[in-house]
Amino acid sequence: xxxxxxxxIENVAVDLPTPRGNLRAVDRVDLKxxxxxxxxxxxxxxxxxxxxxxxxxxxxxxxxxxxxxxxxDGQDLVSLDPEKLRKLRGRSLAVVFQDxxxxxxxVLTIGTQLIETLQEHLELDANSAKKRSVELLxxxxxxxxEQRLTQYPHQLSGGMRQRxxxxxxxxxxxxxxxxxxxxxxxxxxxxxxxxxLLAREQxxxxxxxxxxxxxxxxxxxxxxxxxxxxxGRVVERAPTPALFKKMRMPYxxxxxxxxPKIDAAPHTLLPAISGRPPxxxxxxxxxxFSPRCRYAAGQCHTEKPPLAAAxxxxxxxxxxxxxxxxxxxxx
Amino acid sequence: MATLELAxxxxxxxxxxxxxxxxxxxxxxxxxxxxxxxxxxxFADFLPLPSSTDMDMLERRAPFSAAHxxxxxxxxxxxxxxxxxxxxxxxxxxxxxxVIGLTIGGALGMLSxxxxxxxxxxxVGSMDVLLAFPPLILVLAVIAFVGQSIFNLxxxxxxxxxxxxxxxxxxxxxxxxxxxxxxxxxxxxxxHARILLRELLxxxxxxxxxxxxxGVAVIIVVEGAxxxxxxxxxxxxxxxxxxxxxxxxxxxxxxxLAFLPATAMFLTVLSFxxxxxxxxxxxxxxxxxx
Amino acid sequence: MAFFVARRLLYLVPVLxxxxxxxxxxxxxxxxxxxxxxxxxxxxxxxxxxLRRDMGLDxxxxxxxxxxxxxxxxxxxxxxxxxxxxxxxxxxxRLPVSIELMLLAQFGALAIGVPLAIVxxxxxxxxxxxxxxGTAFGMLSVPTFLSAILLIxxxxxxxxxxxxxxxxxxxxDPVGNLRFMVxxxxxxxxxxxxxxxxxxxSDMIATLQEDYxxxxxAKGLTPARILFVHALKPSSLTLVTITGINIGRxxxxxxxxxxxxxxxxxxxxxxxxxxxxxxxxxxxxxLLVAAGFVIMNFIVDLLYAVLDPRIRHGHA
Numbered sequence: 001x002x003x004x005x006x007x008x009i010e011n012v013a014v015d016l017p018t019p020r021g022n023l024r025a026v027d028r029v030d031l032k033x034x035x036x037x038x039x040x041x042x043x044x045x046x047x048x049x050x051x052x053x054x055x056x057x058x059x060x061x062x063x064x065x066x067x068x069x070x071x072x073d074g075q076d077l078v079s080l081d082p083e084k085l086r087k088l089r090g091r092s093l094a095v096v097f098q099d100x101x102x103x104x105x106x107v108l109t110i111g112t113q114l115i116e117t118l119q120e121h122l123e124l125d126a127n128s129a130k131k132r133s134v135e136l137l138x139x140x141x142x143x144x145x146e147q148r149l150t151q152y153p154h155q156l157s158g159g160m161r162q163r164x165x166x167x168x169x170x171x172x173x174x175x176x177x178x179x180x181x182x183x184x185x186x187x188x189x190x191x192x193x194x195x196x197l198l199a200r201e202q203x204x205x206x207x208x209x210x211x212x213x214x215x216x217x218x219x220x221x222x223x224x225x226x227x228x229x230x231x232g233r234v235v236e237r238a239p240t241p242a243l244f245k246k247m248r249m250p251y252x253x254x255x256x257x258x259x260p261k262i263d264a265a266p267h268t269l270l271p272a273i274s275g276r277p278p279x280x281x282x283x284x285x286x287x288x289f290s291p292r293c294r295y296a297a298g299q300c301h302t303e304k305p306p307l308a309a310a311x312x313x314x315x316x317x318x319x320x321x322x323x324x325x326x327x328x329x330x331x
Numbered sequence: 332m333a334t335l336e337l338a339x340x341x342x343x344x345x346x347x348x349x350x351x352x353x354x355x356x357x358x359x360x361x362x363x364x365x366x367x368x369x370x371x372x373x374f375a376d377f378l379p380l381p382s383s384t385d386m387d388m389l390e391r392r393a394p395f396s397a398a399h400x401x402x403x404x405x406x407x408x409x410x411x412x413x414x415x416x417x418x419x420x421x422x423x424x425x426x427x428x429x430v431i432g433l434t435i436g437g438a439l440g441m442l443s444x445x446x447x448x449x450x451x452x453x454x455v456g457s458m459d460v461l462l463a464f465p466p467l468i469l470v471l472a473v474i475a476f477v478g479q480s481i482f483n484l485x486x487x488x489x490x491x492x493x494x495x496x497x498x499x500x501x502x503x504x505x506x507x508x509x510x511x512x513x514x515x516x517x518x519x520x521x522x523h524a525r526i527l528l529r530e531l532l533x534x535x536x537x538x539x540x541x542x543x544x545x546g547v548a549v550i551i552v553v554e555g556a557x558x559x560x561x562x563x564x565x566x567x568x569x570x571x572x573x574x575x576x577x578x579x580x581x582x583x584x585x586x587x588l589a590f591l592p593a594t595a596m597f598l599t600v601l602s603f604x605x606x607x608x609x610x611x612x613x614x615x616x617x618x619x620x621x
Numbered sequence: 622m623a624f625f626v627a628r629r630l631l632y633l634v635p636v637l638x639x640x641x642x643x644x645x646x647x648x649x650x651x652x653x654x655x656x657x658x659x660x661x662x663x664x665x666x667x668x669x670x671x672l673r674r675d676m677g678l679d680x681x682x683x684x685x686x687x688x689x690x691x692x693x694x695x696x697x698x699x700x701x702x703x704x705x706x707x708x709x710x711x712x713x714x715r716l717p718v719s720i721e722l723m724l725l726a727q728f729g730a731l732a733i734g735v736p737l738a739i740v741x742x743x744x745x746x747x748x749x750x751x752x753x754x755g756t757a758f759g760m761l762s763v764p765t766f767l768s769a770i771l772l773i774x775x776x777x778x779x780x781x782x783x784x785x786x787x788x789x790x791x792x793x794d795p796v797g798n799l800r801f802m803v804x805x806x807x808x809x810x811x812x813x814x815x816x817x818x819x820x821x822x823s824d825m826i827a828t829l830q831e832d833y834x835x836x837x838x839a840k841g842l843t844p845a846r847i848l849f850v851h852a853l854k855p856s857s858l859t860l861v862t863i864t865g866i867n868i869g870r871x872x873x874x875x876x877x878x879x880x881x882x883x884x885x886x887x888x889x890x891x892x893x894x895x896x897x898x899x900x901x902x903x904x905x906x907x908l909l910v911a912a913g914f915v916i917m918n919f920i921v922d923l924l925y926a927v928l929d930p931r932i933r934h935g936h937a
Contacts, residue, residue: 057839062746090841102832107854116850117840168840456632460639463911467876468891472647472903475895552764556877559766572766579770583778593767601762608758 005071006208007033007056007176012068014051014060021281025051027232028068030307033176036206038199040219040240042255043229046277049212052229053180056210057095058085073175091121094174096198098181100161104153110137110164111149114171121172136167140197159190163197170201176208183218195222216252217259220244225314228252231278231288234307238315246315248322250293287320295321358609361602368599372418383412384567392585404574404588405581413574414595420481420570421596424554427485429546432492437539439493440500445508445527455501458494466491466553471562479565484557488550499542503535537614544607548600555596571596626923633919640911641693645686648904689904698905703897708905711890718788719886722809722878723871725802727864729810734817735860741818742825743848754822757815769808769881776804786883805882809875813867820863824856831855862921869917 014026026048033039041049054060056070058077070077072093077085097103105113114133118124124132130149137145140163153161162182169177179198183191199222202209211223219226219240226243228236228251236249247253254273261268275292278284287305290296297320305318371378381399387407395402401410443451473487507513508531516526551571557563558572559579566573571592578589673679680688692699698708706714737757741750777785783804791798828834829852837847876888883889887906894903 059835059838086841086843088841089839095836095839097832097836099832103836105833105837105851105855108851116842116846120840120842120846165836456636457639459915460636460643463636463640463915464643464907465876465888465891465910465914468888468895468907468910469647471892471895472907475898476647476650548762555764556766560877560880575766575770582770582774586774586778589770589774593770597763597767600764601759604758604762 004035005032006035006073007031007210008069008071009052009056010069010071012052012055012066012070014048014055015065015067016061017063017065018281023281024232024283025064026055029229029232029234031227031234031237033208033210034224035175035208036202037225038202038209038211038223040211040213040223040226041229042213042216042219042226044214044273044277047229048232049229050180051232053095053178053210053212056178057089057093087121090117090174091172092175093178094169094172094176095178095180096162096165096169096182099185100158100165101153101185103165104161106153109150109152110156114149114164114168117168117171132171133167136171137164139201140164140167140170141193142167158186159194162186162190162194166194166197166201170205170207173205174207176210177202178210178212180212181214182211184213191218198222215259216255228255231284233288233318234316235289235319236317237307238317242312242315248315248317249289249319250295250321250323251289253323254292254294287318295323297321358605361605364598364602365606368418368422368595371415372422375415375419378415380412380415381409383408383416385409392581392588401591402585402587405577410588410591413569414571414592417569417571417574417592418595418599420564420568421551421554421572421599424481424485424488424564424570425547425551428488428550428554429492429496429543431486431489432496432546433539433543435489436493436496436498437500437535440497440502441504441527441531441535443497444501444504445523445531451501454497458497461491462494467556470553470557474562479562481564481568484554484563488553492546492550495546496539496542500535500539503538504531507531507534538611541607541610541614544603544610548603548607551596551600551603629919629922633915636915637912640915641690641908642686644904644907644911645689648900648907649682649685693905693908698908699901701899701902703899708902708909711902712887712906712909715885715887715890717790718884719871719875719879719888721791721798722802722805722875722884722886723868725806726809726813726871726875727867729806730813730817730867731860731864733810734814735821737814738818738821738825739848739853741822742829742852743844745822745826745829753818757818760811760815763811765808765812765875766877766881768811769804769878772804772808772811773881786881788882788884801882801884805875805878805884808878808882809871816867817860817863821856821860824859825852828852828855858925862925865917865921865924869914869921 009029009031012026012029013024016023016025029048029052031039031041041052043049051060051064055066056072056077058066058070058080060066066078068078072088075084075088077088080088104110111130111133114136115126115129118129118132119126122129133149134145137148142148142160142163148156148164153164156164162185166182177198182198183194186194195218198209198211201207211219213219216226221240223240226238226240227234228243228249230251236243236247236252238247243252244256247256251273254271257271258273260270273292278288278291284291286299286301286303287293287296290300293300299320303320305320307316307318309316385408387403389407390399390403391405391407393399393403393407399409399411401414404410404413439454443454469491470484470487474483477483477487513526513530516530521529554563554570555572555575558570559576561573561576563572564570569577574592575589575596578586578592581588678685689699696709700707701711704711737753741753744750773785776783784801785804788801789797834847834851837851842851875886876892878884879886879888880892887910891903891906891910893899894906
C-alpha cells in the first residue's frame with residue numbers, strides 16, 4: 001500500500017478573539033495522515049484537539065481566524081469554494097462527534113438522518129436509500145435495523161446512538177473519518193465495542209481515520225501514529241509502538257502514568273498530573289508544560305522547545321530534557 | 332436595543348454575562364427625548380405659548396405659521412400648546428398607574444415569592460383570574476361604574492398593572508431567595524421583615540424599575556387607545572390619545588392633526604421601551620455570579 | 622401524564638369560579654336601575670315592582686348569583702332586554718366576525734414574522750438582522766390604533782383602494798368581505814408580527830448552536846435543508862405556543878380594531894353592552910370570553926406537555 005498522503009495540515013493556527021485577549025487555540029500544527037492510516041491525537045481538555053478537528057472540517061465558530069493550509073486529496077480546504085467544500089463533507093470527509101445525544105437531531109427519525117446524507121451525495125432514490133440505510137445499520141451492529149429507521153434518537157441507548165452516528169459517517173464511503181472523542185460519552189463497557197467497530201470498518205474500507213481522545217490507552221493498538229497535543233501545540237509525534245516504547249516528552253510519560261492499570265496493586269495511588277493546563281489567553285514564556293513538569297530546568301522556562309526529530313525522523317518531540325523510557329504498552 | 336441577539340459562538344469562550352453592554356447613542360437619544368418631554372410638561376405654564384384652550388374659529392386647521400408653530404386644530408386652538416398640555420395628561424396617567432401597579436404588585440410578588448405556600452398559590456391564582464379578562468373591557472366596565480375621570484382611569488389602569496408587576500417581583504424574589512446573602516441573613520437570625528426590606532427589596536427594585544419603564548410605555552398606549560375612542564380622559568381635558576381621536580375626523584383635509592400627537596406618542600413610547608429594555612438587560616438578577 | 626392533567630384541571634375550576642364571580646359582581650354593580658332602564662316610558666311603580674320580582678332583582682345578591690350561575694351551567698345565559706336575543710344567539714352572530722379577523726390577522730403575522738425570523742437567525746449579527754430586529758422593536762412601540770389610522774390614511778383616504786369601515790358577511794359577498802377585512806387584519810398583523818419574529822428568531826439562533834446542526838453541516842447538507850428541516854422543526858414548538866396564546870388573547874375581540882373599522886364582532890358587542898347597560902349580555906359574554914381564555918391557556922399548557930416530555934415529568 002502506498003503511503004500516499006491524504007490529509008496534510010500545514011502550519012495551521014486558530015485564533016479566537018475574546019474580551020480578555022486573543023486566544024490561540026491551535027498553535028502552528030503540522031500533521032499528515034496517509035491514505036488508509038490511522039492517526040491518534042491525544043491531549044487533555046482544552047489542548048486544542050477539538051478546535052483542530054473543527055479546523056480541518058472548516059466548521060470553526062464565526063469569530064475564529066484560521067491560518068495555514070489544510071490539504072485534503074490535493075485541495076486546500078481553507079480556500080476551497082464553499083459549494084465544493086459542501087460536496088466534500090459527508091462524502092469524502094466524515095465526522096463522528098463525542099455525544100450522540102446532542103449530535104443527532106432529536107426531532108428527526110434515524111431513517112431521515114441516514115437517508116438525507118445518501119440522497120444528498122449519492123443521489124439515490126428513496127427506496128435504494130432506505131435499503132442502503134438498513135444495510136449500514138446492520139453493518140454497525142444494530143439489531144432490528146428496519147425498525148430503527150422510524151425511531152427517534154432518544155429511543156435508543158447511548159451505544160446504539162453512537163453506532164448510528166458511525167453509520168451516518170460511513171454511509172458515503174468517506175476517504176477520511178474524524179472521530180472526536182467517540183467514546184467519552186459512553187459507558188466503559190461499550191467503549192471497547194465502539195472502538196473495535198471503528199477499527200474494523202476502517203480496515204475494511206481502507207479508510208484513513210483520525211482518532212481524537214484524552215485517553216492514551218485508547219490509541220494503543222488502534223492507531224498507526226500518535227500525536228500528543230498540549231496547549232495548542234503538538235509536543236510529541238511518533239508511530240504508536242515507538243511512542244509507547246520510547247516516549248520522550250515528560251507530558252506523554254505523565255499521561256501514560258495517569259491511566260489506571262488493571263494489574264496494579266489495589267489502592268495504588270493514581271499519579272495525576274499536578275497543576276492545570278495553562279490559560280490560553282496568557283501564553284507562557286518558554287515551554288507550556290514547564291510549570292507542571294518534573295524535569296523542568298533553566299532553558300525550559302525561557303524558550304519554547306522546537307519540534308525536533310529523535311533517532312528516527314518519524315519520531316518528533318518538543319523538549320529540552322527528553323526522557324529515555326522503555327515503557328510497556330498498557331494492558 | 333433588543334436583548335435577544337448576539338450569535339453565541341462563544342460556548343468555547345464561556346463568558347459569564349455581557350454586563351458591559353455599551354449604551355449606544357440610541358439609548359441617550361431616548362433619554363434626551365424623555366427629559367425634553369418631562370421638562371416641557373412640567374414647565375408648560377412658564378413657556379411662552381399661546382393658550383391651549385382659546386378657540387379661534389377663523390383660524391381653524393391653520394397650517395404652520397409664526398403665530399402657531401404647529402398650526403391649529405379643528406377648533407382653532409394652538410396645536411403645539413395642546414401637544415404640550417396633552418403630554419402632561421398622558422404622562423400623569425402613564426406614570427401614576429404603573430406606580431400603583433408596582434407598589435401593590437411588587438409587594439404581593441415579593442411576599443408570595445418569599446413565603447411561598449398557600450399564600451403564593453392564592454396570589455398567583457388571583458392574578459390569573461384578573462388576567463383572564465380582556466383588559467379593555469374591564470376598564471370600560473369599571474369606568475362605566477365609577478365614572479369617567481383621570482383619577483378613576485389611573486386607578487383602574489394601576490390595578491390592571493398589578494399582575495405583571497407581581498410576576499416580575501416574584502420571579503426576582505424566587506431567584507434571589509436562594510442566593511447566599513439571603514441564606515446568610517437567615518442564619519444570622521434576621522427577621523422576615525428585615526430580610527425582605529434590607530436584603531431583598533434593594534435587589535428586586537432594580538429589575539422592577541426596568542419593568543416600570545416598560546409599564547409606562549404600555550399605559551401611555553392603553554390610555555391613548557381609550558381616549559382615542561372617547562372613553563378615556565373626560566373631555567374637555569385632552570391627552571395625546573384624544574387628540575389623535577379628534578384628528579381622525581380631519582384625516583382627509585389635515586392629517587397632521589392626527590399625526591402630530593401620534594408622533595409625539597410614538598417617540599415617547601419608543602423612548603420608554605428603549606430605556607426600559609436596556610435597563611432590563613443590565614439588571615436581570617438571573618444573570619451574573621453568586 | 623394523567624396526573625399532570627388532573628392537577629391542571631383542579632387548578633382550572635377555582636379560576637373559572639372566580640372569573641364568574643368577578644364578572645357577576647362587575648355587572649351587578651353597574652349603576653342604573655335595570656328595571657327602570659328596561660321599562661323606560663312605561664315605568665310605573667307597579668310595573669317596576671312587578672318586573673323586579675320577575676327578574677329576581679329584589680332578591681339578595683348571592684341568590685341572584687347562584688341563580689344566574691345555575692342557569693349558565695344549564696346553557697341558559699339569559700336574554701338581552703334590548704334586542705331580545707339570547708346571549709348565545711348574540712355571540713353566535715358576532716363570533717364568526719371576530720374569528721375571521723383573528724385568523725386573518727394571525728395568518729398575516731405569521732406570514733411576515735416567520736420568514737423574517739428564519740432569515741435573521743441564519744444571518745444573525747449581520748446588517749439585515751440588525752435592521753429587522755430594530756424595526757421589530759420599533760413596531761412594538763406603535764399602538765394598534767395608530768397603525769389603524771395610518772393604514773386608513775394611506776389606503777382609504779389617499780389611495781382609495783380599500784374602504785375604511787364596514788362589513789359584509791363572507792357568505793353574502795366573499796370579495797367584499799375580504800376587502801373590508803384587509804385593513805383591520807393588517808392592523809392586527811402589524812401589531813403581532815414583531816413578537817412572533819423575536820421569539821422565533823431567538824429560538825432558532827439557540828437551535829443553530831446545537832451540535833446536531835454542526836453535524837448536519839459536516840454531512841454536507843444544503844444550507845436550505847439545514848435551516849428548514851433541522852433548525853426550524855425543533856423551534857416550531859415555541860411557535861405553536863405563541864400562536865395559541867395569541868388566539869386566546871384575541872378571543873376577547875380586538876376591541877380597538879373592531880371599533881375603528883366598525884366591525885360587528887365580539888369586542889364591539891361588549892362595548893355596546895357597557896354603554897347601554899345591557900347587563901345580561903355583558904355578564905354572559907364576558908364570562909364566555911374569560912372562560913374561553915382560561916381554557917385556551919389550559920389547552921396550550923397541555924399541548925406543551927405533550928410535545929415536550931420534560932415538562933410532563935418536571936414542573937412547568
